[in-house]
Amino acid sequence: MLCAPALLSAQGTADAKGSAPARKLRVPYTLDSVPNGLTLIVHEDHSTPIVTTDVWFHVGSGDEKPGRTGFAHLFEHLMFMGSEHAENPQFDRLLEAAGANNNGSTTEDRTNYYESGPSTTGSFQARATRTQALALAKRSARRRAGTGWESD
Numbered sequence: 001m002l003c004a005p006a007l008l009s010a011q012g013t014a015d016a017k018g019s020a021p022a023r024k025l026r027v028p029y030t031l032d033s034v035p036n037g038l039t040l041i042v043h044e045d046h047s048t049p050i051v052t053t054d055v056w057f058h059v060g061s062g063d064e065k066p067g068r069t070g071f072a073h074l075f076e077h078l079m080f081m082g083s084e085h086a087e088n089p090q091f092d093r094l095l096e097a098a099g100a101n102n103n104g105s106t107t108e109d110r111t112n113y114y115e116s117g118p119s120t121t122g123s124f125q126a127r128a129t130r131t132q133a134l135a136l137a138k139r140s141a142r143r144r145a146g147t148g149w150e151s152d
Contacts, residue, residue: 027043028043029041029042029043030042049118049119049120050116050117050118050119051116051117051118051119052114052115052116053114053115053116054112054113054114055112055113055114056110056111056112057110057111057112058109058110059072059109059110059111060072060106060107060108060109060110060111061073061106061107061108062108062109063109072106072111073106075111076104076105076106076111076113079104079113080092080104083132083133084133085133095115095117098117098118098120099117099118100115100116100117100118101115101116101117102114102115102116
């Protein structure tokens with residue numbers, strides 16, 4: 001993953017000795033979209049056998065009504081409760097056993113989920129099953145949405 005603020009601060013600045021400005025960083029990528037509205041931004045770097053997927057949904061806490069908040073964050077956590085093809089906690093265990101990790105976050109205008117690890121982990125397939133066939137067990141949802149629930 002790229003940390004954009006750090007990259008931007010290093011572009012075009014001279015050091016204290018007055019040396020020439022640093023070269024502008026260029027990250028090649030392809031941009032595509034599919035009929036359902038999904039936008040794909042792909043950067044390939046074959047120097048290491050690692051794959052990272054980061055899926056962003058353009059919904060967050062800013063979309064909630066006053067007095068009825070916490071739903072975006074709740075759904076972020078429900079996405080970690082498994083899918084029809086990988087029950088909780090099988091998804092995390094499969095990734096971790098392969099040396100991968102995953103997490104998510106919610107802000108005012110987006111919710112994202114990422115996985116990163118060896119390219120042999122099958123992260124793409126795991127993400128697809130969790131997005132397509134989310135397992136929303138009523139008991140898990142009630143436990144997560146219960147009074148006093150806090151983020152991990």
